[in-house]
Amino acid sequence: MIMTAAEAQTHCMTLDGVEVQFVEGETIYDVARRYHKDIPTLCYDERLEPFGGCRMCVVQVEGMRSPVASCTMPAAPDMVVQTQTHEIDSHRKTLLELLISENREVDVDPLRGYASQELATLVDAYDARTGRFEGGQSGATRDDDDNPFILRDYDLCISCYRCVRVCAEHEGDYAISIMNRGFATQITTEFNGLLKDSSCTFCGQCVQTCPTGALGDKKAMRHTDTPGEIEKTRTICPYCGVGCAVDLMTKGETIVGLQPAMDGPANEGALCVKGQFAYDFIQHPDRLKAPMVRGDDGELHETDWDTALDRAADGLKRVLEQHGRHSVYGVASGRAPCEAAYSMQKFIRAGFGTNYIDNCSRA
Amino acid sequence: MSNPLADMDKPTVIFCIGTNMTEAHPVAATRLKKAIANGAKLIVADPRRIGLADISDLYLPIRVGSDAALLLGMAHVIQREGLVNDVFMADRTTEGETFLEHVKQFTPEWAEGITGVPAADIEQAALWYAQAERGAIYYTLGITEHICGVDNVQSLCNLALMTGNIGREGTGINPMRGQNNIQGAGDMGALPNNYPGFQPVTDPKNQEKFEKAWGIKVDLEKGITKVTALDSCGDAIRAMIIDGENTVVTDPNRDHCEKALKSLDLLVVIDIFLTDTAKMADVVFPAAAWGEVDGTQTNTERRVQRLRKAIDPPGEAKPDWQILQMLAQRMGFQGFEHESAKDIFNEVCSLSPTYYGLDWDRIEHGEYQWPVPEKNHPGTPRLHEDGFINGRGIFKLINYRDPAEVIDDDYPVWLTTGRRLQAYHTRTQTGRSAGIDYLLPEEVLEVHPDDAAKWGLVDGEWAELASRRGKVEIKVRTTNRSPKGTVFASFSFADVPINALTGSGYDPVTQTAELKVCAVRVKPCKKGVL
Ligand code: SF4
Ligand code: SF4
Ligand code: FES
Numbered sequence: 001m002i003m004t005a006a007e008a009q010t011h012c013m014t015l016d017g018v019e020v021q022f023v024e025g026e027t028i029y030d031v032a033r034r035y036h037k038d039i040p041t042l043c044y045d046e047r048l049e050p051f052g053g054c055r056m057c058v059v060q061v062e063g064m065r066s067p068v069a070s071c072t073m074p075a076a077p078d079m080v081v082q083t084q085t086h087e088i089d090s091h092r093k094t095l096l097e098l099l100i101s102e103n104r105e106v107d108v109d110p111l112r113g114y115a116s117q118e119l120a121t122l123v124d125a126y127d128a129r130t131g132r133f134e135g136g137q138s139g140a141t142r143d144d145d146d147n148p149f150i151l152r153d154y155d156l157c158i159s160c161y162r163c164v165r166v167c168a169e170h171e172g173d174y175a176i177s178i179m180n181r182g183f184a185t186q187i188t189t190e191f192n193g194l195l196k197d198s199s200c201t202f203c204g205q206c207v208q209t210c211p212t213g214a215l216g217d218k219k220a221m222r223h224t225d226t227p228g229e230i231e232k233t234r235t236i237c238p239y240c241g242v243g244c245a246v247d248l249m250t251k252g253e254t255i256v257g258l259q260p261a262m263d264g265p266a267n268e269g270a271l272c273v274k275g276q277f278a279y280d281f282i283q284h285p286d287r288l289k290a291p292m293v294r295g296d297d298g299e300l301h302e303t304d305w306d307t308a309l310d311r312a313a314d315g316l317k318r319v320l321e322q323h324g325r326h327s328v329y330g331v332a333s334g335r336a337p338c339e340a341a342y343s344m345q346k347f348i349r350a351g352f353g354t355n356y357i358d359n360c361s362r363a
Numbered sequence: 364m365s366n367p368l369a370d371m372d373k374p375t376v377i378f379c380i381g382t383n384m385t386e387a388h389p390v391a392a393t394r395l396k397k398a399i400a401n402g403a404k405l406i407v408a409d410p411r412r413i414g415l416a417d418i419s420d421l422y423l424p425i426r427v428g429s430d431a432a433l434l435l436g437m438a439h440v441i442q443r444e445g446l447v448n449d450v451f452m453a454d455r456t457t458e459g460e461t462f463l464e465h466v467k468q469f470t471p472e473w474a475e476g477i478t479g480v481p482a483a484d485i486e487q488a489a490l491w492y493a494q495a496e497r498g499a500i501y502y503t504l505g506i507t508e509h510i511c512g513v514d515n516v517q518s519l520c521n522l523a524l525m526t527g528n529i530g531r532e533g534t535g536i537n538p539m540r541g542q543n544n545i546q547g548a549g550d551m552g553a554l555p556n557n558y559p560g561f562q563p564v565t566d567p568k569n570q571e572k573f574e575k576a577w578g579i580k581v582d583l584e585k586g587i588t589k590v591t592a593l594d595s596c597g598d599a600i601r602a603m604i605i606d607g608e609n610t611v612v613t614d615p616n617r618d619h620c621e622k623a624l625k626s627l628d629l630l631v632v633i634d635i636f637l638t639d640t641a642k643m644a645d646v647v648f649p650a651a652a653w654g655e656v657d658g659t660q661t662n663t664e665r666r667v668q669r670l671r672k673a674i675d676p677p678g679e680a681k682p683d684w685q686i687l688q689m690l691a692q693r694m695g696f697q698g699f700e701h702e703s704a705k706d707i708f709n710e711v712c713s714l715s716p717t718y719y720g721l722d723w724d725r726i727e728h729g730e731y732q733w734p735v736p737e738k739n740h741p742g743t744p745r746l747h748e749d750g751f752i753n754g755r756g757i758f759k760l761i762n763y764r765d766p767a768e769v770i771d772d773d774y775p776v777w778l779t780t781g782r783r784l785q786a787y788h789t790r791t792q793t794g795r796s797a798g799i800d801y802l803l804p805e806e807v808l809e810v811h812p813d814d815a816a817k818w819g820l821v822d823g824e825w826a827e828l829a830s831r832r833g834k835v836e837i838k839v840r841t842t843n844r845s846p847k848g849t850v851f852a853s854f855s856f857a858d859v860p861i862n863a864l865t866g867s868g869y870d871p872v873t874q875t876a877e878l879k880v881c882a883v884r885v886k887p888c889k890k891g892v893l
């Protein structure tokens with residue numbers, strides 16, 4: 001049987017001086033989040049198995065000498081936990097100071113990816129731009145990878161391995177892996193080559209989970225200098241029937257990028273290459289901008305709505321008159337919204353009184 | 364889908380047939396991979412060694428178009444081994460006894476003769492699926508785009524019914540819908556046999572209901588399908604209005620299709636690009652695209668979600684519904700006074716029993732899966748939990764039929780068609796999105812290396828592919844994904860119009876074209892000979 005939350009055992013523990021309940025299997029971090037505690041994380045992505053690599057999420061547990069990583073530590077009955085103490089704050093600050101000592105840049109454009117601001121936000125919150133450490137640098141940027149979608153700017157990598165884990169655990173693609181250790185750590189592909197020669201499907205999930213912008217959305221980044229604030233509009237991918245929820249990003253009237261909706265009911269943050277990167281067709285110059293009618297010369301010519309509508313209506317009326325209502329046929333789109341399909345079948349049924357209507361699912 | 368996408372990581376045995384899920388529905392495939400990581404067994408039946416086959420526990424390389432034989436063989440084994448779920452069959456199904464008698468003749472050895480899959484593997488697949496605590500079936504067009512598409516689907520239903528693998532978490536019969544809103548288009552009644560909400564047009568009660576709503580009596584007879592309509596163009600059918608479909612490229616037998624549309628007195632096309640189909644129109648209306656309109660879209664698990672407008676459409680393009688409304692007004696039709704997509708959606712909800720409990724505001728966050736028969740109803744993520752809509756699950760007696768066209772001396776090679784990860788349909792969209800060409804610059808014909816050697820083909824060079832209906836030139840790629848004797852291509856690229864070759868037959872019930880099978884001959888050629 002699959003266990004539901006209601007069937008699992010509940011216990012009590014103390015969180016920042018308050019007694020709270022939890023169910024077996026929850027980590028301290030899970031419990032704290034439910035109680036709206038603001039524990040910082042870097043290597044955590046709620047869709048992935050807890051990893052415990054960055055230690056930003058440490059908390060104080062009574063009876064334990066050193067702070068513990070809350071994202072991996074299971075909650076236990078009668079545990080007494082402090083999520084914020086002076087000691088913990090300074091521990092987190094030091095961690096951040098160390099991390100950014102490795103990096104060329106901390107502040108990156110938000111167009112790089114969904115999680116790209118996580119490091120910079122924490123650095124500011126903990127006032128960690130002190131330059132206290134001078135670090136060697138891990139990760140070397142792969143400028144040679146000329147794929148049009150994924151920037152591999154590993155100079156900014158902090159080795160949280162979210163990219164590697166999302167690829168393996170969430171996508172099941174295992175395209176990237178970790179090479180070497182310490183300052184020599186490098187995220188790479190099987191033969192240390194280009195992404196397109198690996199099993200990468202360019203779903204972009206690594207880009208969206210990277211907390212530093214080391215992995216960046218190259219397509220969106222073309223709009224770094226486009227003026228305007230980024231606005232996000234929640235909508236649904238226009239391609240297959242899975243129906244992944246996305247946030248379409250615009251600056252003014254320009255589409256600048258797209259990010260997965262982490263709370264999308266069908267996709268829970270996942271996307272494929274089409275949904276992630278094939279959004280800009282709508283701003284292609286080939287778009288039809290005006291109605292067209294066929295002229296006496298046999299060619300299609302642009303015209304105004306009135307002329308085109310009259311031409312279509314007159315044509316339909318003539319056919320109706322000459323050949324009866326069963327001579328007109330409507331085909332609705334499986335691509336357009338429900339309202340379009342509904343309108344088409346109503347046009348035929350309420351207009352001509354026939355059922356001469358179909359959609360393109362047979363092809 | 365009978366079950367929600369969220370169920371996809373829960374089966375203990377997964378049976379995928381005729382679905383190249385890692386390419387056509389990639390995000391759904393990621394969920395299946397999780398089930399596998401949790402220990403589920405994966406059975407894959409497909410003529411091609413697709414990506415899913417690589418991660419399967421059992422791969423059944425069936426000959427194209429032989430699905431029904433495989434499924435009959437599996438039913439035989441389940442019956443023979445006494446793995447039938449008697450309680451489920453007694454409580455929830457009918458015609459079971461005749462069915463169990465019927466399948467006695469279809470031994471796995473017989474099925475091996477037709478499918479080419481070893482009988483022992485057919486037995487293994489049947490045992491795993493029947494003994495599964497939770498067995499789930501997934502399929503797509505590989506099952507339906509055949510002359511026997513309905514038989515294939517029915518055969519899958521038979522398997523689920525005889526084992527009780529339906530109506531529970533992690534089970535079910537789950538067709539994955541190909542296009543973003545093909546489910547929605549059906550829900551909306553864009554079908555010759557149903558009003559919105561799958562209310563049969565042949566039922567006088569429904570006729571009355573819609574007469575009241577729209578003020579017009581609609582025929583009590585079913586309409587004709589698009590396939591029949593295309594066949595009657597220039598004859599009984601004189602005018603067509605087509606919204607957002609590149610008919611001449613996606614439909615089989617392009618030549619026939621072009622001739623049909625040309626013979627019309629009037630062709631009106633609504634689209635966002637001047638597609639090959641729009642180029643043939645007398646009037647073309649520019650539609651607002653995705654990202655430019657508000658509306659709703661229903662996914663493969665029957666989830667109704669909101670589409671939102673982010674930018675204005677270019678030039679004078681307008682939402683499809685507005686275009687149709689303006690045209691309706693010019694025609695003097697009543698009932699086309701909508702102010703917004705919201706208005707229309709709410710009208711749909713008032714008329715459709717499956718959407719009745721929904722309204723525009725309720726679907727804000729997309730948490731409802733239909734049917735939602737009344738207000739306050741939580742929606743129905745899983746169908747058939749407490750029973751089947753029509754009472755009992757009915758077993759159907761299926762027999763195997765050969766495809767409409769089988770290979771012979773003149774056309775000795777099977778061609779099967781499908782999708783590729785990086786391209787969508789005729790690439791009117793993906794082809795116009797920056798960067799996609801880097802991943803998929805051109806169409807190729809996938810050929811087994813041994814076949815290539817035998818037929819004098821060279822990887823990267825050109826081949827001429829011919830069927831009884833047409834010819835195309837196409838670049839060759841040798842790959843072990845194609846079985847010997849079968850070649851594969853997609854219909855995504857305009858310069859390689861694969862559907863010039865297909866279209867040998869249709870399912871007699873749904874009139875879905877047999878796009879998955881046709882007989883061809885292949886020979887090397889120099890580019891530009893045709
Ligand atoms: S590239 Fe980004 S996600 Fe991957 S390990 Fe480095 S910082 Fe983490
Ligand atoms: S992102 Fe990919 S899987 Fe999701 S709806 Fe779009 S095309 Fe389908
Ligand atoms: S977030 Fe817990 S260790 Fe990184």
